[in-house]
Amino acid sequence: MPALNAYPLFFVVIGFVASTLLYERALKLMDANAKAALIDASARTRLFNLAAIVVFLALVLWRPLLGWTFLGCAYLCLGIRSFFRLRRLALRPHAARLLLMGNVSAVLGVALCAFIFVERGLR
Numbered sequence: 001m002p003a004l005n006a007y008p009l010f011f012v013v014i015g016f017v018a019s020t021l022l023y024e025r026a027l028k029l030m031d032a033n034a035k036a037a038l039i040d041a042s043a044r045t046r047l048f049n050l051a052a053i054v055v056f057l058a059l060v061l062w063r064p065l066l067g068w069t070f071l072g073c074a075y076l077c078l079g080i081r082s083f084f085r086l087r088r089l090a091l092r093p094h095a096a097r098l099l100l101m102g103n104v105s106a107v108l109g110v111a112l113c114a115f116i117f118v119e120r121g122l123r
Contacts, residue, residue, distance in 0.1 A: 008113040015109015022102035029095040038099075041085050048078055065121035072114030079107030 027035060052074040060067030082103045086096055 008116040011109045011113045011116075013109070015106045015112075018109075019102040019106035022098045022105065026095045026098035026102065029092065029098070034089070034091050034095070037089055038091070041089055045078065045082060045085065048081070052078065065118060068114045068117040068121065072111045072118065075107050075110040075114070079103055079111075082107075 030038070052071065056067050056071040056074070058067075059070050083100065086099055086103070089096070091099070
């Protein structure tokens with residue numbers, strides 16, 4: 001696949017790199033109890049992420065347009081879910097803001113990539 005056709009994948013990479021850096025900074029600002037609460041609250045989200053990827057892979061092999069549409073919508077829903085999850089944890093404002101920005105960057109990277117592929121599929 002030429003780089004010109006694969007450029008949407010760079011949005012995913014950039015989103016995950018930004019997310020990782022923001023998460024690392026937020027974790028340095030949190031105490032041990034807040035980190036434990038975050039890890040505990042993230043357990044189900046990791047399962048939802050895994051389920052979204054498995055369903056995406058099955059759909060993209062069957063109907064690529066449907067698979068990419070599902071992936072974009074699933075990550076948008078997971079992003080909304082993570083927003084409410086972070087608000088429930090009542091973390092320190094700066095750490096919570098960094099975590100939220102990390103989630104948003106990852107979600108936007110995946111959703112933008114997915115919807116570019118959907119738009120290409122509709123042409």
